[in-house]
Amino acid sequence: MAHGDAVRRSQAWFGAAGRGGMVYRSWMRNQGFGPEVFDGRPVIGIAVSASELAPCNAHLTRVAEAVKRGVWQAGGFPLEFPTMATGETLMRPTAMLYRNLMAMEVEELIRANPLDGVVLLSGCDKTTPAMLMGAASVDLPAVMVTGGPMLNGKFQGRDVGSGTAVWQMEAEVKAGRMTEEECFFAEGCMARSNGHCMTMGTASTMACMAETLGMQLPGSATWPAVDMRRYETGQAAGRRIVDMVDEDLRPSRLLTREAFENAIRTNAAIGGSTNAIIHLTALAGRVGVDLDTEDFDQLARDVPTLLNLMPSGTYLMEDFCYAGGLPAVHHELVRAGLLHGEQLTVTGRSIAENVADAERIGDEVITGVVAPFQPAGTGTAVLRGNLCPDGAVIKQSAASPHLLTHTGTARVFDSPEAYHAVCDDPDLDVDENTVLVIRGAGPKGYPGMPEVSNVPLPTKLLKAGVTDMVRVCDGRMSGTGYGTVVLHVAPEAAVGGPLALVRDGDTITLDVPKRSLQLEVDEAELARRRAAWQAPEPRHASGYAWLYTQHVEGADRGADFDFLRGCRGSAVPRDSH
Numbered sequence: 001m002a003h004g005d006a007v008r009r010s011q012a013w014f015g016a017a018g019r020g021g022m023v024y025r026s027w028m029r030n031q032g033f034g035p036e037v038f039d040g041r042p043v044i045g046i047a048v049s050a051s052e053l054a055p056c057n058a059h060l061t062r063v064a065e066a067v068k069r070g071v072w073q074a075g076g077f078p079l080e081f082p083t084m085a086t087g088e089t090l091m092r093p094t095a096m097l098y099r100n101l102m103a104m105e106v107e108e109l110i111r112a113n114p115l116d117g118v119v120l121l122s123g124c125d126k127t128t129p130a131m132l133m134g135a136a137s138v139d140l141p142a143v144m145v146t147g148g149p150m151l152n153g154k155f156q157g158r159d160v161g162s163g164t165a166v167w168q169m170e171a172e173v174k175a176g177r178m179t180e181e182e183c184f185f186a187e188g189c190m191a192r193s194n195g196h197c198m199t200m201g202t203a204s205t206m207a208c209m210a211e212t213l214g215m216q217l218p219g220s221a222t223w224p225a226v227d228m229r230r231y232e233t234g235q236a237a238g239r240r241i242v243d244m245v246d247e248d249l250r251p252s253r254l255l256t257r258e259a260f261e262n263a264i265r266t267n268a269a270i271g272g273s274t275n276a277i278i279h280l281t282a283l284a285g286r287v288g289v290d291l292d293t294e295d296f297d298q299l300a301r302d303v304p305t306l307l308n309l310m311p312s313g314t315y316l317m318e319d320f321c322y323a324g325g326l327p328a329v330h331h332e333l334v335r336a337g338l339l340h341g342e343q344l345t346v347t348g349r350s351i352a353e354n355v356a357d358a359e360r361i362g363d364e365v366i367t368g369v370v371a372p373f374q375p376a377g378t379g380t381a382v383l384r385g386n387l388c389p390d391g392a393v394i395k396q397s398a399a400s401p402h403l404l405t406h407t408g409t410a411r412v413f414d415s416p417e418a419y420h421a422v423c424d425d426p427d428l429d430v431d432e433n434t435v436l437v438i439r440g441a442g443p444k445g446y447p448g449m450p451e452v453s454n455v456p457l458p459t460k461l462l463k464a465g466v467t468d469m470v471r472v473c474d475g476r477m478s479g480t481g482y483g484t485v486v487l488h489v490a491p492e493a494a495v496g497g498p499l500a501l502v503r504d505g506d507t508i509t510l511d512v513p514k515r516s517l518q519l520e521v522d523e524a525e526l527a528r529r530r531a532a533w534q535a536p537e538p539r540h541a542s543g544y545a546w547l548y549t550q551h552v553e554g555a556d557r558g559a560d561f562d563f564l565r566g567c568r569g570s571a572v573p574r575d576s577h
């Protein structure tokens, strides 16, 4: 046997005697593999979420080539297979509706096939958590290689960040400060190379989370998609997974409570996306780690933001990479005692060992803990109150300081579309103190919990120079978005959460320093409204969307399916022949 003494899982197929073994091997030979590949060497699946419909992942087939090279070099047998790809920009009603489907597919493909280990190639927002969730529920040795960010966008002599610039330019056009033609030209400037969004949006955040959780090689999160060191990293991951199979280094050994605490703290340090809360919670559910929404507030409170990246700051992922990348941030956090440094990673070494020599270059892009970009306690806050008994989330660094404590009159919309239908109306009865309530955007309600919460401000207020307003919603916000937006309100309106009971003219008080979101309506009146409340008609009576609404859990549980929680292991399924 080529590696170690263990009988590999893949040998249940390729080492089988009789007719079954013949079937398993013979058809593989039609790809030109010689008989030596069945000698018991580790068989490594390369899960590739490339698709022209998921532009952020389109180049992953080339990354797969690099991974394959590494697997062959280390004496493994690489087999590439396609997975679903959830592209953020094209999929309707929202890519999030399909995260769980993709996770389920990845899990089943790994288990059903003769694999001993797997390399996960992801990129766009949901593809990273979906692959991690699927792999965690099988628990075979796994290493992730994210596809890397696009190069910095360049428009009219300045850097423009994907996503973030879309919101900015929309507001500029509406306010008459930018022409439609300029905006159209900017589209190409914002996306000038392969890769995922190069702001600290959800894709970059989740790539950093995968690296922090120990699931991808140090430095892997930040190499731009077109930087050849991304391909070197892919090749290194291919070599490494072969050894990980020998070492039996499985996700369950990496994805511990401490690893998630490291992730929460790192997310605060990088000013990461609020979506990480949903995805990390769902992933934790797969490995039996009990994460509470409150953990995201408590653990992050003493972590300053070290990274000056859009949407909260100035720079972009390419700058982050050249300034030292995530290892430099980890190094700062380890030194400050803010990480569990002994936490194991895919390298077989601890996170502290991985980054011992990492250095940050300058302190413009990555700051130190002592003079941070933003002080501790200014990151994402978790709110409680009678409007969100199961919690809500606000990204303080993307909000306007003067609105973090605010009392205003509610103007309620039962769907984002209901708001969009009137937001250009010059007579809309809103002013800058109004609290815009957008509901029906939760996991069950939409369905799929889309990134619609940061609705643009009413046009008449934009024209008057208003730049921000308080918005309250049971949906999510793009990691590239900004504004004083209360997100993930739970329970959601569609299941009768208090958000469903708000009426036009009610008073809402947001007090972020006190972590509170209150509907100033007395309990007796709320009880009357609750008794009269009728659940909205379900939008789907069959198909996947129906299955989704039947089984999706609330935002506070990561919006996973109830039946997908936990790990189902990698035991070899019954024979097919």
Ligand code: FES
Residues within 6 Å of the ligand: 056, 087, 088, 089, 123, 124, 125, 163, 196, 197, 201, 203
């Ligand atoms: Fe794919 Fe932003 S749209 S990463």
Ligand code: MG
Residues within 6 Å of the ligand: 088, 125, 201, 202, 203, 451, 478, 479, 480
């Ligand atoms: Mg997004």
